[in-house]
Amino acid sequence: MAYTKRLDGRKNNELRPMEAKASVVPNADGSASFKIGKTWAIAAVYGPREIFPRFLANPKTGIIRCHYSMMPFSGSGERIRPGRSRRAQEISMVMENALNPVVDLRAFPNTVVDIFIELPQTDAGTRCAAISAAAIALADAGIPMTDMVSSIAVGQVDGTVVVDLMYNEEAYPAIVSDVPVAMLHNTKEITLLQMDGEISREDLMKALEMAKDATELVYQEQMRALQEKFTKTE
Amino acid sequence: MSQVLINERDIVIPGQVLAEGLDYLPGENTYRKDDKIFANVLGITSLPGRVVKVTPLSGPYTPKVGDKIIGQVGDILMSGWRIGTGTAYTAVLNVKDASSRFIKSGEDLSRILAIGDYAVVKITKVTSQNLIDLTMREPGLRRINGGRIMKINSHKVPRVIGKKASMINLIKDNTGCDITVGQNGLVWLRGSAEGEILAEKAIKLIEQKSHEEGLTDKMEKFLHENKGNIVVDKKFRREEGEESQSEESFSEEDQ
Numbered sequence: 162m163a164y165t166k167r168l169d170g171r172k173n174n175e176l177r178p179m180e181a182k183a184s185v186v187p188n189a190d191g192s193a194s195f196k197i198g199k200t201w202a203i204a205a206v207y208g209p210r211e212i213f214p215r216f217l218a219n220p221k222t223g224i225i226r227c228h229y230s231m232m233p234f235s236g237s238g239e240r241i242r243p244g245r246s247r248r249a250q251e252i253s254m255v256m257e258n259a260l261n262p263v264v265d266l267r268a269f270p271n272t273v274v275d276i277f278i279e280l281p282q283t284d285a286g287t288r289c290a291a292i293s294a295a296a297i298a299l300a301d302a303g304i305p306m307t308d309m310v311s312s313i314a315v316g317q318v319d320g321t322v323v324v325d326l327m328y329n330e331e332a333y334p335a336i337v338s339d340v341p342v343a344m345l346h347n348t349k350e351i352t353l354l355q356m357d358g359e360i361s362r363e364d365l366m367k368a369l370e371m372a373k374d375a376t377e378l379v380y381q382e383q384m385r386a387l388q389e390k391f392t393k394t395e
Numbered sequence: 396m397s398q399v400l401i402n403e404r405d406i407v408i409p410g411q412v413l414a415e416g417l418d419y420l421p422g423e424n425t426y427r428k429d430d431k432i433f434a435n436v437l438g439i440t441s442l443p444g445r446v447v448k449v450t451p452l453s454g455p456y457t458p459k460v461g462d463k464i465i466g467q468v469g470d471i472l473m474s475g476w477r478i479g480t481g482t483a484y485t486a487v488l489n490v491k492d493a494s495s496r497f498i499k500s501g502e503d504l505s506r507i508l509a510i511g512d513y514a515v516v517k518i519t520k521v522t523s524q525n526l527i528d529l530t531m532r533e534p535g536l537r538r539i540n541g542g543r544i545m546k547i548n549s550h551k552v553p554r555v556i557g558k559k560a561s562m563i564n565l566i567k568d569n570t571g572c573d574i575t576v577g578q579n580g581l582v583w584l585r586g587s588a589e590g591e592i593l594a595e596k597a598i599k600l601i602e603q604k605s606h607e608e609g610l611t612d613k614m615e616k617f618l619h620e621n622k623g624n625i626v627v628d629k630k631f632r633r634e635e636g637e638e639s640q641s642e643e644s645f646s647e648e649d650q
Contacts, residue, residue, distance in 0.1 A: 191453065271525075301437065303437060307409070
């Protein structure tokens with residue numbers, strides 16, 4: 162039987178409820194919290210600051226460095242071993258690649274902007290939530306950026322193309338695929354595209370088309386969070 | 396068919412389209428791609444004439460020649476000091492720029508500025524790689540003695556000083572503190588203990604509300620409500636008439 166109705170009753174192109182907030186970590190130069198359904202990412206940005214170890218310094222531009230980490234209690238109850246794992250390192254790397262095309266640190270040679278992402282709670286789509294949070298935090302820190310990056314997962318569950326998969330859908334007992342996508346707002350360029358599982362060529366094209374609208378919704382939420390910080394006072 | 400898509404004093408985010416068509420020019424913190432002008436940074440828009448500008452609301456301090464800043468001595472070099480500027484880059488203050496007095500070779504430099512000391516200095520040179528040269532040989536530039544240092548966002552400095560130093564003078568008059576604001580966001584306060592605390596609170600409040608209008612009136616109200624029994628003692632203040640002349644400058648002080 163095909164997957165006709167989503168487990169939580171959402172439409173195929175409907176995202177989980179999002180909630181973004183800028184400046185949540187007072188000590189950081191910029192920070193953000195991004196929640197989508199049960200997945201929750203907190204990003205804190207420090208810098209531009211002196212780079213250590215020194216050999217990483219680039220005399221032509223500043224660089225960004227991501228530190229992705231899931232909190233020990235963030236899964237479904239099984240303790241997640243804290244610290245760097247192979248998975249965390251990979252995600253940190255793809256996050257850097259997703260954000261690099263927009264940040265412009267040529268005015269800050271030999272420096273680094275550190276982005277720390279912690280996930281207090283996870284329910285699939287963590288790297289997407291992390292990228293969306295990091296983009297808000299970078300903007301909040303006043304880092305020059307040419308565009309905003311918004312990210313969402315798309316995929317296929319038993320032949321049905323859906324957006325923003327949750328864990329139970331990723332673990333659905335059928336052929337499933339999960340495709341995290343990060344997109345720039347203006348040019349719709351894709352800066353992150355990974356895939357887990359199986360998907361047909363037609364379904365992938367359909368999914369990427371759906372990702373365009375979905376990332377636009379994420380963008381609206383990011384924009385709201387950044388502007389709200391300055392309008393809600395009093 | 397050019398059109399601006401934003402109003403004066405709108406809050407824009409990076410990558411937001413500000414104007415379409417070639418009749419407008421991209422100003423600070425914006426860039427043109429094809430026929431559109433985009434924002435480069437989170438900030439407030441302004442439209443002087445046909446230029447679209449964005450004033451950042453946060454972000455790192457960019458050192459500029461002529462800026463008076465407050466720095467902390469990080470290291471003593473062969474013939475000078477390495478001074479932390481509160482940014483990713485450190486600056487160098489050479490002995491020849493440190494004092495109008497002749498400093499003999501072999502003299503103990505830590506007697507002039509020791510490691511950990513703060514000083515009010517002026518930027519004389521910035522290279523493309525952001526290497527910074529400083530001077531301390533001008534009136535008002537000196538080693539910092541007593542008082543307290545606080546840090547604010549460097550983009551809020553013009554707001555803390557105010558038009559023709561109106562805001563900073565308001566705080567000075569109501570707290571009896573002597574206040575020096577460095578362009579890098581470090582602020583030096585010196586006065587009575589209560590005065591310093593109130594001045595610090597006031598400056599923090601300005602930093603928080605910097606994007607709001609009518610701030611001077613709000614601050615006047617705040618200071619009057621919280622002034623309590625602070626005696627405005629002129630002993631920390633310098634001579635009247637020698638007050639700061641413009642937004643960028645500081646009140647001078649004789650050593």
